[in-house]
Amino acid sequence: MSALLESLAAGFRxxxxxxxxxxxxxxxxxxxxxxxxxxxxxxxxLERRRFGTAPQQAAAIDTALxxxxxxxxxxxxxxxxxxxxxxxxxxxxxxxxxxxxxxxATGDAPGFLGRRFERPDExxxxxxxxxxxxxxLVDVAEDVAAQHPLHLVFVSAPQAADPAPESGAKAADDIxxxxxxxxxxxxxxxxxxxxxxxxxxxxxxxxxxxVHVHLARDAALSHARxxxxxxxxxxxxxxxxxLARDAxxxxxxxxxxxxxxxHELNVRLEGDNALLVANGVLLGTGRRHLDTRLGIEHIxxxxxxxxxxxxxxxxxxxxxxxxxxxxxxxADGTDANxxxxxxxxxxxxxxxxxxxxxxDADEVKAAHGATVGQLDADALFYLRTRGLPAEQAxxxxxxxxxxxxxxxxxxxxxxxxxxxxxxALQQVGMA
Numbered sequence: 428m429s430a431l432l433e434s435l436a437a438g439f440r441x442x443x444x445x446x447x448x449x450x451x452x453x454x455x456x457x458x459x460x461x462x463x464x465x466x467x468x469x470x471x472x473l474e475r476r477r478f479g480t481a482p483q484q485a486a487a488i489d490t491a492l493x494x495x496x497x498x499x500x501x502x503x504x505x506x507x508x509x510x511x512x513x514x515x516x517x518x519x520x521x522x523x524x525x526x527x528x529x530x531x532a533t534g535d536a537p538g539f540l541g542r543r544f545e546r547p548d549e550x551x552x553x554x555x556x557x558x559x560x561x562x563x564l565v566d567v568a569e570d571v572a573a574q575h576p577l578h579l580v581f582v583s584a585p586q587a588a589d590p591a592p593e594s595g596a597k598a599a600d601d602i603x604x605x606x607x608x609x610x611x612x613x614x615x616x617x618x619x620x621x622x623x624x625x626x627x628x629x630x631x632x633x634x635x636x637x638v639h640v641h642l643a644r645d646a647a648l649s650h651a652r653x654x655x656x657x658x659x660x661x662x663x664x665x666x667x668x669x670l671a672r673d674a675x676x677x678x679x680x681x682x683x684x685x686x687x688x689x690h691e692l693n694v695r696l697e698g699d700n701a702l703l704v705a706n707g708v709l710l711g712t713g714r715r716h717l718d719t720r721l722g723i724e725h726i727x728x729x730x731x732x733x734x735x736x737x738x739x740x741x742x743x744x745x746x747x748x749x750x751x752x753x754x755x756x757x758a759d760g761t762d763a764n765x766x767x768x769x770x771x772x773x774x775x776x777x778x779x780x781x782x783x784x785x786x787d788a789d790e791v792k793a794a795h796g797a798t799v800g801q802l803d804a805d806a807l808f809y810l811r812t813r814g815l816p817a818e819q820a821x822x823x824x825x826x827x828x829x830x831x832x833x834x835x836x837x838x839x840x841x842x843x844x845x846x847x848x849x850x851a852l853q854q855v856g857m858a
Contacts, residue, residue, distance in 0.1 A: 506604025
């Protein structure tokens with residue numbers, strides 16, 4: 428058994444049923460290169476690491492870090508709910524927000540915790556099913572149109588030295604947490620949701636999160652996620668979404684931090700006329716490794732998916748993108764479009780992109796494309812002739828390249844996301 432799995436198992440404190448889920452994950456072991464879904468992401472370094480269990484109390488952080496995040500907001504620090512930093516004032520009537528830990532404390536385990544994961548490449552989902560003890564449950568009542576976006580804030584912070592760290596962790600900052608979230612919108616509901624993944628100093632944690640999104644008929648969710656985690660962090664995220672008839676899911680992911688990130692976004696358009704707009708930016712710098720996998724399934728008639736992803740790889744980073752679209756038999760009228768364009772800015776960087784399209788229906792419109800290239804020489808020359816230095820010209824073109832996916836969301840949120848993106852680009856000299 429790897430050091431990683433051994434250390435995670437050592438912190439287990441769950442029920443007999445969840446112990447069986449953990450045992451299944453331990454028996455399966457970590458995925459390797461022979462697993463197609465993990466072909467381009469090696470876990471050799473991660474499997475040798477050991478992680479302790481996150482302390483029961485949230486670590487203290489400088490509240491200035493939250494100054495720009497309005498209420499209503501729910502804050503977690505190192506995997507634990509920080510009640511004193513959270514502020515649900517202004518939460519719209521009909522919007523219910525609860526923590527998973529509060530439900531588990533009363534013995535009221537939500538039904539989604541019993542979901543099983545059987546595939547060999549789902550080990551981290553299996554581990555989450557066994558180990559998750561915190562998360563957010565958001566429920567929006569029928570026909571409620573929330574006027575204020577809900578902000579979910581996840582902060583990583585260094586831990587104070589621990590003379591006897593749990594699970595054999597070598598340092599107090601090497602901790603792991605396993606979050607399980609559920610976002611459920613009833614018929615006709617509307618909600619804006621913003622995730623902030625922030626750092627309050629250097630830490631080397633492991634974040635293993637699983638999110639369930641359920642949108643009933645005519646519901647609409649606008650979901651933005653900004654990941655600016657610590658440079659040594661590991662972020663493993665899986666999102667499973669189901670859309671009913673006439674539901675709309677608009678989402679954007681900005682992957683701007685952490686050492687190793689992997690996000691599996693699985694969306695099933697099960698109702699007629701369902702709409703998915705899922706865009707993202709993958710910023711690879713230093714020795715970072717970013718892996719994003721889309722699994723979009725069109726099951727009903729007249730569904731539509733618009734997917735715009737942009738990647739940049741510089742220094743010795745690696746960007747991996749898999750865009751999978753499946754159109755099932757009977758899903759006539761489907762309109763699916765995937766665009767994945769990438770900039771390779773260093774001879775030592777690497778980009779792997781795999782657009783896939785499987786069509787089993789008639790009368791559909793579908794297009795997918797991926798490109799990997801360098802900055803346009805003509806555009807660079809034009810900017811240089813206008814007096815811009817070479818580095819400034821490259822930075823300007825790189826920033827413009829990254830902004831296109833921001834169209835997934837509207838209004839003031841677009842400006843907020845653009846500010847996060849520009850700040851990340853400036854930090855690495857690309858803006």
